[in-house]
Amino acid sequence: MAVPIDREATMLGVVWRDLTDASAVRDAGADFVEPYVVGNYVRVEDDVVTALDPGDGLHPSFVVLFAGAVKLSVPDASPDLFASYLDATAAALAREAEPGAFVVLGSAGARNIPEGLDRAVAERTxxxxxxxxxxxxxxxGLELLLEPLNPGESNIARSFKEAVELLDSAGLQDVRLVWDTYHAGRSDEDLAFVADHVDRIAHVHHSGPDRLPPSRAPRESLDALRVVLDRGYAGHVSLECDFADVSEVADSLAVVRAYLGQEPANA
Structure with a gap:
């Protein structure tokens, strides 16, 4: 039987797109809300970056960092846009980041390698x-994390192993990673490699297959969390799911908390 996890140490949050719902997500039992950067803290229109100030308070992590217009793998993409985007997001997030907060680089639209571009050049860029x-x-005061995606969404850092190898090739071992169980399920991950490199993981995202909330997903899909939890990961876990609405959040949090403690789930 799996070893119970210390639920007091495992803070359980929810990734949420629109911060206008943040209070309702917290009221549903989330320890924290992990908001989108794009749309809440910054907007890009016609290559003009506008910083926003939602004033929601402090957060330990943020996701969906780069707008698609900010091309990260294209050498001739506007350096001015990239620089202004970094300045705007750093200033906006610093106001609402808890000490030691993470900002997650998933952002497939910004990082994907365009067709016809030399892969070695794109990866170097x-x-x-x-x-x-x-x-x-x-x-x-923010730590940037790289999120491995899956081959259906991205053509760079398409698995945990590929992301580690890519970072190591450039001497960027200090850039830590996100373990996302949804992407892992679509990437044919080498789970033994993940478990052996759990020290590279700073944050975890979880959902069931097809981004199902835990309250509607097969319970065995939670076993993907054990890959890292049983090897000593003790950081935050965020549910990144296609919730029908806020009313599904409480049941899903209850299911995960019950699983982490190996108690009967009643949701």
Whole structure:
């Protein structure tokens, strides 16, 4: 039987697109809300970056970092847009970040390699811009994390193993990763490799297959969390799901908390 997890140490949050619902998500039992950066803290229109100020309070993590217009793998993409985007997001997030907060680089639209572009050139460009972004956010107290996606959504860092190898090739071992169980399920992950490199993981995202909330997903889909929890991961876990509405959040949180404690789930 799996070893019970210390539920007091495992903070359970919810990724949520629109911060106008943040209070309702917290009221449903989330320890924290993980908001989208794009749309809440910054907007890009016609290559003009506008910083926003939602004033929702402090958050330990943020997701959907780069707007699609900010091309991270294209050498001739506007350096001015990239620089202004970093300045705007760093300033906006610094106001509402808890000490030690993470900002997650998933953002397939921004990072994907366009057809016809030499892959080696694109990867080098991506890694260079990732390092610049890491330093820009670190200057305001934020840690940049790279989220491995899946081959259906991205053509770079398409699995945990590929992301580790890509970072290592550029000497960026200090850039930590997100373990996302949805992407892992669509990436044919080498789970033994993930477990052996759990020290590279700073944050976890979870959903059932097809982004189902845990309250509607097969209970065995929660076993993907054990890959890292049973090897010592003790950080935050965020549910990143296609919730029908806020009313589904409480049941899903109850299911996950029951699973983590190996108690009977009654949701």
């Amino acid at each position: 991506f890694l260079q811009r990732l390092a610049v972004a890491r330093d820009a956010y670190a200057a305001v």
